[in-house]
Amino acid sequence: MSATAQPLAPPMASSASDFIRNLMAVHGPSVLASVTRMVRDRALAEDIMQETLVRAWRNIDRFDPDRDTGMRSWLLRVARNIAIDNFRAKKVRPVEVVESAAQAIGVPDPSEDLLRVMQVRAALGRLSEPQRAVLRECYFNGCTIREAAETLGIPVGTVKSRLSSALRNLRDQLSDLVEAA
Amino acid sequence: MTHDPFHRERGLLGAYLLGLLDQDEAELVARHLRRCPSCRQEHESLISTSELLKWYVDKGGDL
Numbered sequence: 001m002s003a004t005a006q007p008l009a010p011p012m013a014s015s016a017s018d019f020i021r022n023l024m025a026v027h028g029p030s031v032l033a034s035v036t037r038m039v040r041d042r043a044l045a046e047d048i049m050q051e052t053l054v055r056a057w058r059n060i061d062r063f064d065p066d067r068d069t070g071m072r073s074w075l076l077r078v079a080r081n082i083a084i085d086n087f088r089a090k091k092v093r094p095v096e097v098v099e100s101a102a103q104a105i106g107v108p109d110p111s112e113d114l115l116r117v118m119q120v121r122a123a124l125g126r127l128s129e130p131q132r133a134v135l136r137e138c139y140f141n142g143c144t145i146r147e148a149a150e151t152l153g154i155p156v157g158t159v160k161s162r163l164s165s166a167l168r169n170l171r172d173q174l175s176d177l178v179e180a181a
Numbered sequence: 182m183t184h185d186p187f188h189r190e191r192g193l194l195g196a197y198l199l200g201l202l203d204q205d206e207a208e209l210v211a212r213h214l215r216r217c218p219s220c221r222q223e224h225e226s227l228i229s230t231s232e233l234l235k236w237y238v239d240k241g242g243d244l
Contacts, residue, residue, distance in 0.1 A: 121244075132244065140244045145196060163195030168195075174233060
């Protein structure tokens, strides 16, 4: 066998670091912000971010570089899974004293919180786009109903009725969560 | 005071619960709820969902 093939390691390593640097530049800030909000621990969020980028590199074949939004949501999904695994791992650690103290003062289990956040997010994702649009404008972006109507090019009354149908839709989807709350 | 047979206020419940109505319209809904049991029931069934949504936003949830 002739040794014509180039050694794989150096080019791979170099493109891996390029790839990760590029990913970090494009998606890092928003993914890190989202993970930090989720785990409320900047250092932990950075660890999760790092692991996310490593997994992204390992799954580079699955990425279409022309579809950045797909990549961003993929990164977020991976980051959330890592965060949940992290919470679960923490729960098996022997921290009975701390846990019972937390229970005594009614501190909610953080992994329960995270799961609930994900369930609400999934329910929002299943709304129709018109329902999601009015919620996004009025509730998440803080616009008035009139501003939302102008932005979306629909009558004020339609914004109001869609807000109601969005809320009813969420109620029906999240009945388990809502009853448990 | 005329009673709206079509419960126009029911369509305002989402905006009402999310705190998006102006004061006049919110008062209109509140008045209607005091005298309409079926809309009151609908309102009550949506309260915990609107609270869940507020909680979600407080947790940094996005859309």
